[in-house]
Amino acid sequence: MEMDGVSKCYQSIDEDVNKLCSKMCVPKLLHLKIGCLVMLVKNISSALVNGLQGKVVAIKAYSVTVDFENDLVHIDIKIVAIRHQIPLILSFSITIHKAQGLTLDRVEVDASNIFSPG
Known part of the structure; x- marks a missing residue:
């Protein structure tokens, strides 16, 4: 999806690069624009x-302001394990596996190809 405006890239600061960093759900590079979900x-x-x-x-x-259902929240860089990063990901779409364990108020599910032979 193309969005107007200038993109800002937040690069994480990893103190100790190991397998734990590669498995984190918080990305090393977080690209955001005003208006993105x-x-x-x-x-x-x-x-x-x-x-x-x-x-x-x-x-x-070093921060982002997010509107969570008309509540403006100022989010600073947070420590997640050993990665310093803003605890956000883009959410235009996610997989069902990513959604497991999340609290979601609204969802739209494409179940057209959920069954496979065997």
Whole structure:
């Protein structure tokens, strides 16, 4: 999906590069634009939970402001294991495997090809 505007890239700071970093759901490079849909991938509070979706409304050098259902939340870079990164991923679409264990208020499921022979 093409979006207007300038993209901002947030690069993680990895203190100890090992297999743990490669398996993290928080990307090493996070490309964001104002207006893009994102998903929180870490529980921050009882209201800000893993799987909550929002829209980016402001981008700064080391933080992002996200509108989570009309609640503006300013998210700073957080420590996730040994990777320093903003705990967001793009969420225009996700796989069913990625959705397991998430709290989702709204979903649209394409189940047209869910069955296979055998």
